[in-house]
């Protein structure tokens with residue numbers, strides 16, 4: 001009886017395979033979409049790891065302060081490539097789904113392991129794209145920490161991908177090489193051709209890109225109708241993720257007793273009033289805010305170079321700096337500058353944006369702005385600068 005059932009399933013699966021005769025389900029299509037996905041996921045993985053490393057404290061990480069636009073490019077690429085992967089992944093899964101019902105499920109132990117690796121690969125890929133899209137749409141519906149889960153599953157997915165590439169290398173070579181494909185029934189002339197299918201997938205990818213990339217490529221903002229952010233919309237012409245009201249600082253930032261405390265390894269502890277800060281020599285720089293969520297926008301910032309302040313308070317050479325916000329509870333209330341970042345001329349304690357005192361939502365009275373860093377590290381509403 002078991003044998004009879006086995007026989008029926010085998011025949012059923014063979015019949016299913018025969019019913020997918022279109023070239024859209026063949027190995028050449030699967031291999032070409034696979035390579036495109038492999039490249040896209042590698043770009044996402046590497047740029048994601050960069051973004052992760054930049055947010056870890058510790059001086060071991062050597063990331064330059066220049067060019068000032070480097071992180072803007074890597075994170076913009078992360079989100080744009082991830083979004084363009086959505087049609088690629090759907091097309092790939094549609095192409096190979098007849099394989100998923102193959103029976104017997106494993107022809108050998110090796111084949112079984114290869115198929116088991118599809119679980120983290122397919123599940124992980126879907127999870128990465130879904131959580132990524134939810135994150136940039138700021139739709140925080142999960143009970144777990146988004147970033148941590150997105151990061152952990154990235155490793156799992158890439159592990160599955162490595163096994164998959166190893167297992168499919170031979171078929172990929174055969175499918176893309178000059179060798180004749182195993183003879184099959186002729187293409188159905190009524191169906192979509194492979195070229196037409198790739199055209200549709202590429203068109204969907206291009207449409208998604210153009211419809212969203214304007215959140216970081218400003219000239220395209222007019223046509224980026226699906227972008228979560230318009231880089232020109234917000235107080236003083238710049239977007240805001242966390243407003244002063246949402247951060248609970250509307251009163252403390254206007255307190256007449258406000259002081260910016262500078263302490264730590266300094267000759268003497270200082271407490272500057274806003275008027276005293278304004279009286280110090282100022283510098284103006286053009287720098288982007290680059291949100292980890294993929295939007296970015298350039299502003300004209302004016303304030304006190306961190307390096308000047310360090311000299312003024314007698315900090316030792318090579319000192320690192322930790323800034324703290326008036327905001328009481330947030331993952332983003334503190335951030336650090338290593339020695340290289342703290343001595344860059346363009347790292348400012350900014351008091352003005354685009355020619356006006358900072359808007360409360362942009363960090364009034366003082367915020368940090370420094371070149372080539374994730375937006376989450378550009379701390380707003382500063383209360384303390386600690387020299388370490």
Ligand code: HEM
Nearest residue numbers: 026027030031034035037038096099121122125168171172
């Ligand atoms: C996110 C990335 C990827 C996903 C989710 C994915 C998913 C799948 C799935 C579910 C199958 C069907 C199961 C099977 O045939 O064993 C498959 C088959 C295949 N994949 Fe991938 N794949 C990815 C990347 C790649 C890459 C990078 C390559 C090329 C090096 C590739 C080449 C192939 C080939 C040649 C097949 C067999 C097609 C056939 O036998 O007709 N895939 N893929």
Ligand code: HEM
Nearest residue numbers: 044045048049052082083128129132133147151154292293
């Ligand atoms: C639509 C697709 C994707 C979108 C929209 C997206 C979006 C994001 C965002 C917004 C972050 C920053 C999170 C934060 O710091 O708060 C991020 C981080 C990251 N992403 Fe993606 N992502 C996508 C796909 C992928 C893929 C395919 C991979 C790898 C296979 C990947 C790997 C990572 C990694 C490793 C991080 C760093 C996490 C950390 O800082 O700990 N992402 N992604």
Ligand SMILES: Nc1nc2c(c(=O)[nH]1)N[C@H]1C(S)=C(S)[C@@H](COP(=O)(O)O)O[C@H]1N2
Nearest residue numbers: 239240241242291325332362375378379380
């Ligand atoms: N104290 C504090 N600073 C913060 C944040 C925050 O939530 N709290 N958000 C950060 C994030 S995620 C970004 S992208 C930038 C955005 O700066 P903007 O609102 O001036 O554009 O501020 C950063 N500074």
Ligand SMILES: [Mo]
Nearest residue numbers: 291292375376
């Ligand atoms: Mo951000």
